[in-house]
Amino acid sequence: MNEFTLPAWLRWLLVSGLAAIAAVPLSFVIWRAPSGAVAPPSSLLPYFVAIAVVIPALAFGFGVAFLLLGRKLVHLERAPRLSRAAFLGIGWLLVNWWPHSNFHRVASGWTEIALVDYFFHTTVIIATCVVAAFYLKIVSERQATARVEAEARVRASAPA
Secondary structure (H helix, E strand, O other): OOOOOHHHHHHHHHHHHHHHHHHHHHHHHHOOOOOOOOOOOOOOHHHHHHHHHHHHHHHHHHHHHHHHHOHHHHOOOOOOHHHHHHHHHHHHHHHOHHHHHHHHHHOOOHHHHHHHHHHHHHHHHHHHHHHHHHHHHHHHHHHHHHHHHHHHHHHHHOOO
């Protein structure tokens, strides 16, 4: 796997930061609060803004960087299907929180909340299953390789 050099980390940080910084005000432009929406008490507002807007925007920013800059590590056109699916799944697991939280913030009624949760929770569960399958495949392949290498070392050290 490629090593992350300082310039690579700086690119990731820059893309993540720019996307997150843009996402915060866009949250209030794209998802306008419905008229008559009840606002949380002013003493709790900073906590709601943090959990509903800022933290999801940070995850979104890192997800954008992951999808844009991590793509070349996967080489999507030559990667096996499970690798591509896991890459996209990880991207979704990161970027989904921004729209998910904002849809919750502007939902007007239980039906809208249920629709938001069905869509986002179902896709997150699917993405998590794909990432888990990818992880199990990689770990089992590494264990098989380690066994073969260990057997080869034993054979090489055995007297002829």
